[in-house]
Amino acid sequence: MATVWYVLRRLALLIVSLIASSALVFLLLRLLPGDLAQAKLGIYGTPEALAQLRTEYGLDRSLPEQYLSWLAKAIRGDLGLSVLTGADITSELLSKATVTLPLIGIASVSALFIAVPLGMLAALRFRKWDGIATSAASQLGIAVPTFWIGVVLITFFAVQSQVFPSGGFPYDGWADIGGALRSLVLPACTLALAQGAVLMRFARSATIDVIQQDYFRTARATGLSRIAALRVHGVRNALVPVVSVLGMQISTLIVGAIIVESVFALPGVGQMLLQDVNVRDYTKVQGTVAVTTALVFVVSFLIDLVLGLLNPRMRQR
């Protein structure tokens, strides 16, 4: 019963957050000085044409009405049409997501593979030079801006030794799977290194926690080496806090993807968002930002749910 209540409470929280955040984005973009219809029609804006456009986009209705009708459509997956080009926002977003989502996915998994072993090394050998060096590398990695990592990787792997492309994505997209993967290698590495540095700190402190536990000492007493004891008991216990941090980092990952797409000229959601901001395509910016924040909330909901089911103590909060 407690579990059901926990899930329901968390679900209610998710729904309210989704409504609140989308309303905030809507308000921010509608409180603009100026008039969308005027902006679109420019000097061709005869009073009749303006009125017609306002009716078409529902701009003549009150703000709450506009928001509710947008929300009702958005729930059904219809984000409306771009105010500038008239293109369908949902389908454009979906096609761009085929670049961004794989990028985020590959990067998160690689970040875990970088962070967990190195974090454990830093914890086990925190007095030795290699432990200290790994901790220092993680500190440095946190301070380095994501785009700089990208530029450095381009310098080494695309300019000096031309192993990978310095940017762009195959024209055929995923139909050219080899080309697509090749063009995602450097961007994913960039994002993974930036995220890995952050995760490593958590992996390190989680491992230190494990080493201090009684069960770890018992395992050592039965004759297991530190590495073996860590492999049997440590990895899974240390992984729980790391995965929860990765969940909280989802918003950083998305922002990281926007930056990385910009560094490597990848035609993904982030690149599209920046272009829309430049040409002030508000309906599209609104749709993209609303979907992205919704994604952040949904992922953190799922992670909370999984952690809550794994660890009964979490449900109390």
Next chain:
Amino acid sequence: MMRRNRTLIIGVSLVGFSAAVFLLSFFWTPYDPLEINPELSLTSPSTTHWMGTDENGRDILSNVIVGSRATLITGVFAVVICMVVGVSAGIATAMSPKWLESPAIFGIDIVLALPTVLFAIVLAAVYGPSTFTAVFAIGIALSASVAQVTRREVNGILLADYVTAARASGSGKLRIVRRHVLPNLRASLFVQATGASAIAILAESTLSYLGLGTPPPDPSWGRMMASLQQYLLIDPIFPLWPGIAIVITVLGFNLLGDGLREALDPTLRRDAE
């Protein structure tokens, strides 16, 4: 305390170095940072131009020095906003009546989940890119985590005996905040402000890299990176310079925050040993 806290010493030195460069930028730069010299376009580092010159023949070192202004000023103002908003919100939430507390915590959680840079992008879309939108967006976005930490700390302080005693002797809420809560928060606020500075500086350089920060002609490290990146083929060292400047500053603030936390929280010191 200082002698053993190496983190703090390195942090103070790096931040001190960045601050010195910032102050220097008002008095002296090797060349006029905006002076255009077409015949010197994209020269590699040399004895006359230590970091080389950019596509317009402007001295990169001078631009890096002056670029510290945009970054540090944005950082400082964003941190002021986030501390003022975050601390007031945190204290108000902790001291508010029960029925108001949950919605307030919930509001903080929502802002906390909003990606900082995304929020700044939306603001830039609405009001156009400028230093002001960057400062405001970064400040508000960071205030949520400050509010969260502050609320927890204040809740702890409010349980202390001296607060109960103050209440019993008739002190009002404002007096309790001024006399008991704020002085006890001071240590934690310092740590949070240094941490927030590091994040704010990274966020500023990211925004200006994306073209959404301080507009030209004022140099900023992020925008320098974006423009120098195009000339990697001529000399890969060009975009490294503004990057190094960002790393030194951010690393400095991060280490300063860690060192301060270690120095102010005795329990952490024991953990580290």
